[in-house]
Amino acid sequence: MAPETTPEVDMKAEILAAASELFQRDGYSKTKVAAIARAVGITPPTLYWHFESKEDILFEFLRTGLEAFLERIEAATAGLTDPAEALRALAVAHTRAQLSQRERAQTFLSMTYSPTQLASSLPKDRYELIRELHRRHYENTRAILRAGAEQGVFDVPDLSATTFAILNICEYSALWFQPGGPLTVDQVAEMHGEFALRIATSPPEPRKE
Incomplete structure (x- = not known):
């Protein structure tokens, strides 16, 4: 109900x-x-x-949106002990959360762009609370990558760089995705799940001299 x-x-x-x-x-x-x-x-x-106040509106907008986003992502990875399954589920859920809202022509909290700028308008204590919510998603992703690297499932030369690469792929799909286009939300989300695994399992090509 x-x-x-x-x-x-x-x-x-x-x-x-x-x-x-x-x-x-x-x-x-x-x-x-x-x-x-x-x-x-x-x-x-x-x-x-x-x-x-207007500040209260801004803070509530950012806080509730990010909390709903995190709840959705964390529910998708809950109970998954295999790092590959968890990483794929996280990337799929992140992308789906972004694009399903975009498809309905509603404003959704992007994890990296305009709301991050909006948060800078808040006083320090409230800004830090919003920043901590952003950080939680980053740390969740990084923890999955670290577990996979320790188990020999992932080949991750740099945890931070790999974390940001995966999150940015999911995040910025909102900039190019077109509702009614050749790809559905679910298709893009599934593709990004595969992309995340490729990034985590494929070492970078050595530079040619």
């Missing part, structure tokens, strides 16, 4: 959705509270009933 929602929860979700589009389109500093309220069809005083 789906969890029950209240009018207040629904309105908060509408405010966050409208704000996310405006923040990423116009930038945080140029987005006015009145514009967010207008996009939702309410007055600024009504908006302040749900959020005390």
Whole structure:
């Protein structure tokens, strides 16, 4: 059974959705509270009933989106003890999370680009909380690669470089993917699962002198 929602929860979700589009389109500093309220069809005083400030809206947008993203990725890898299976599942889930939202024409929290810039508008304590959520995904991926390297499953000369390479492949698919194009979300996600394994299992070619 789906969890029950209240009018207040629904309105908060509408405010966050409208704000996310405006923040990423116009930038945080140029987005006015009145514009967010207008996009939702309410007055600024009504908006302040749900959020005390524009900063609170930004923080909630970033925090809840990243937590939902991480919950989805971590659920996909839970219980997988084989590093190859876990890495593939992580890459597939990351890509699917990105593109399924893109296909529905909704703003989703990218793990590396515009929301990272948006987070810099937050005060230090809140910025660090958002940064820690980003870091958790990086560390989860790195831990899978380290386990695979220790077991002889992966050939990873540099854990950090390999981690970023895999995450960037998944992440930046949102820049080129076209809903209704020749590839579906699931096809791209499965491809990225295979790409992640190739990166982790194939040593780089030696440079020719």
